[in-house]
Amino acid sequence: MPQQRRAQLTRHAIVVAAAEEFDRTGYDATPLSAILRRSGVTKGAFYFHFAAKEELALALVESQARRWPKLRGDWLRRELDPLSIAVGMLSEAARLLEEDVVLRAGTGLARHRIAEGRGLDSEPDWETLLLDLLRRASADGMLRPGVDPEAVARVAYAALVGARVLGSRREPGAGVRMEETWRITLQGVASPEWLSNRKAR
Amino acid sequence: MPQQRRAQLTRHAIVVAAAEEFDRTGYDATPLSAILRRSGVTKGAFYFHFAAKEELALALVESQARRWPKLRGDWLRRELDPLSIAVGMLSEAARLLEEDVVLRAGTGLARHRIAEGRGLDSEPDWETLLLDLLRRASADGMLRPGVDPEAVARVAYAALVGARVLGSRREPGAGVRMEETWRITLQGVASPEWLSNRKAR
Numbered sequence: 001m002p003q004q005r006r007a008q009l010t011r012h013a014i015v016v017a018a019a020e021e022f023d024r025t026g027y028d029a030t031p032l033s034a035i036l037r038r039s040g041v042t043k044g045a046f047y048f049h050f051a052a053k054e055e056l057a058l059a060l061v062e063s064q065a066r067r068w069p070k071l072r073g074d075w076l077r078r079e080l081d082p083l084s085i086a087v088g089m090l091s092e093a094a095r096l097l098e099e100d101v102v103l104r105a106g107t108g109l110a111r112h113r114i115a116e117g118r119g120l121d122s123e124p125d126w127e128t129l130l131l132d133l134l135r136r137a138s139a140d141g142m143l144r145p146g147v148d149p150e151a152v153a154r155v156a157y158a159a160l161v162g163a164r165v166l167g168s169r170r171e172p173g174a175g176v177r178m179e180e181t182w183r184i185t186l187q188g189v190a191s192p193e194w195l196s197n198r199k200a201r
Numbered sequence: 202m203p204q205q206r207r208a209q210l211t212r213h214a215i216v217v218a219a220a221e222e223f224d225r226t227g228y229d230a231t232p233l234s235a236i237l238r239r240s241g242v243t244k245g246a247f248y249f250h251f252a253a254k255e256e257l258a259l260a261l262v263e264s265q266a267r268r269w270p271k272l273r274g275d276w277l278r279r280e281l282d283p284l285s286i287a288v289g290m291l292s293e294a295a296r297l298l299e300e301d302v303v304l305r306a307g308t309g310l311a312r313h314r315i316a317e318g319r320g321l322d323s324e325p326d327w328e329t330l331l332l333d334l335l336r337r338a339s340a341d342g343m344l345r346p347g348v349d350p351e352a353v354a355r356v357a358y359a360a361l362v363g364a365r366v367l368g369s370r371r372e373p374g375a376g377v378r379m380e381e382t383w384r385i386t387l388q389g390v391a392s393p394e395w396l397s398n399r400k401a402r
Binding site: 025026028029111112113147148152157158159160161162165166169177180181184185187188 | 387
């Protein structure tokens with residue numbers, strides 16, 4: 001195997017092992033030795049890639065910070081109404097958080113003090129984007145009269161956070177939990193036309 | 202001031218300061234020195250009350266573990282239908298989590314490894330209790346036909362968790378977030394009769 005490829009594999013093994021440990025035990029409580037044990041990587045090889053545990057955590061936070069804008073961009077480019085975009089985007093985000101421990105650990109760490117002040121927290125983006133989508137959906141008549149689009153945006157985002165926290169430790173996972181939230185929420189907030197169009201698709 | 206009363210006040214000051222630090226910075230990342238600084242208590246006085254930071258965290262976890270059963274018991278004894286009990290109970294829980302940093306920090310720590318295996322995690326109770334209430338509500342015709350009571354229970358509990366996590370750092374707080382969730386969710390899942398009875402009260 002070429003040396004560069006081997007180095008990439010080693011780095012990946014470290015990142016995945018760290019994500020699994022951080023996800024289970026928490027960043028602060030995870031000793032470097034646990035990451036080395038889980039990844040099967042020597043201390044020397046670790047320090048070739050990362051100067052310290054903190055640098056590794058930052059790599060995870062940066063990795064999630066790169067992935068969310070892509071997901072959001074992909075959904076916003078689709079030719080869908082704003083409510084369908086909000087629904088599809090958060091459902092996919094929940095599935096990804098369930099399946100991908102690197103993304104889940106990085107997202108959890110984005111609110112940790114090591115990420116503070118680095119502009120890597122994607123939470124404000126989610127909230128702004130959801131508020132915008134739900135306001136547009138409301139203006140286009142996709143929400144029932146009297147439904148506050150901002151409240152729907154906050155409820156949906158809190159549901160994603162709750163699904164991530166609970167779904168990482170017990171069945172059902174975050175994906176199913178987010179789907180359930182939308183199914184239940186949409187019955188009360190979406191206009192009958194939007195709901196019947198959705199069923200027809 | 203009698204000596205015993207002074208000791209109680211000192212202990213309370215330590216507990217509140219620790220809760221504030223754990224809530225903001227996380228248990229593992231909080232040094233004992235930060236708790237001493239915030240509480241204005243000397244090291245000697247601290248060690249009179251607690252053998253170590255871990256014992257203090259356990260006191261917080263035990264404190265929340267004592268409070269939730271009381272809240273649940275109070276609500277279950279009320280002469281209300283099961284859906285009203287679920288709604289009122291989770292709304293009050295969210296308000297308490299918003300207002301009381303000792304309760305919030307202890308609840309957050311209940312899933313920390315220091316609490317593991319001590320039977321202090323109240324999450325299984327919440328889930329079992331909500332499942333039971335929603336199943337009874339469904340059997341009594343308080344949910345719309347086709348609505349899965351277990352999904353409603355899971356969504357409501359994930360909403361409480363999401364409201365606690367998000368509401369501790371930004372407006373609106375957990376109480377308002379949980380109210381919003383119920384307002385939006387109930388429109389889609391509660392029977393028209395239950396909703397109109399509720400409005401009439």
